[in-house]
Amino acid sequence: MALGRRSRRTDPAKAVTDAATDVGRAVKKPLTGKQAKRMIGVGTAVAPLLAPYALAAAGAARGAWDARRAARLGVATDQLGAYAGPGGALHARLSRVAEALTELESSETHASDAATAFITDTRPRLADLAVAVRAAEQMPTARRRTAYRAIGHELDRVEIDLLTHLGVATA
Template sequence: MTGKQAKRMIGVGTAVAPLLAPYALAAAGAARGAWDARKAARLGIAADQLGAYAGPGGALHARLSRVAETLTELESSTTHATDGATAFVADTRPRLADLAVAVRAAEQMPTARRRTAYKAIGHELDRIEIDLLTHLGVATG
């Protein structure tokens, strides 16, 4: 490539760049929107709630939130509101609060310890979710 060809390419680039910039920005915005929608779907939340569940513990906070919402639905349900379900809700709410505190505390830990803590919290949430599904009448196998 000669100097003359390089100057010509730079000239064409400076003339074309302002014309293509809005399309590039629109494409970048669309890509970011699709990425956010995919991440929100993976977490099981709406895309507008994604900012509330950001950070290393975001996925666990989202799970905790969804379990708390389901506990409220179980408590207010006329079909599944048994004495056992009411006791389960009363016992589980403080446990969810403790797990939320544990997630926030683990966010300050070094990476290896944080992963271990998150794994333990995830296993505890798995157990709570299985019990919740049992009270909702869903066979978990």
Template sequence: MARKAKVEGDARFTPKRAKNAIAVAKVLGPAVIPVVAPYAVRAAGAARELYDRYQARKLGVAVDQLGSYTGRGAALHARIAGLAEGCRDLERSEKASPADKSFAREALGTLEQLSATVRAAERMPAARRKSAHRAVAGELERLEGHLLHRLGI
């Protein structure tokens, strides 16, 4: 008797329970789908928006610019773009010395080469791509340090 009680209380999904679930879904499905669908679409849109904001924040760019930075080197491309903007600001600054302006021009050339390197690394095998990305990240850290020093930060 104890064994029978255990079997009846067993919560396994049996073929009979599967048939019952399908029958219930057939009856309720057409009535529930029109009610639930708009909420599901709205929830999916909200989830996508949250994910896009997360990605943009992670890359350090605005949400509307997120489409410009894709692929495995997206974070590096975003860093390169931000650093290039900083160099252009330094170059246009009235307070910048000729040495600062020269640095900015040289850095912009280097950033163009780094951007090309990241684009080329997209088609490399994983080990080589990671190595190239590490090298680019190291160079970006060096340039960022110099730029911040020249900006007095």
């Protein structure tokens, strides 16, 4: 005669569902005050140790992000502040075209009457486009996008003319 012990063998499928139920119960348990105090204590002990590493990682990530943005705009990283905002990319393009006009003007190989006339006609146009970009920054989003698209097309034409004066064939 057995002393009232039963065998602990169970059905494997039932064991899996019991384990899943136990996991579900563990997830649904609310956070107790003791657990919260323990987590706060661990956090206050570990935070000062990890803070310098976190700050260094954040600085490195920000530097990489700024370098990527500067490369996309075609400017130096220290000039990013000048080209911030919704019209930053257009301002960067305008400044690069203005620099190219200055180089064309000082170049002896491309100095001709046509190039001088082009530079004289284009500089006021670039100033007008810069004013248009600044004005478009205050517009509602849909109108701003339309204005930026029109300014971009005008800049495309100026850049093509500039490349023609520099002797670069455009297709």
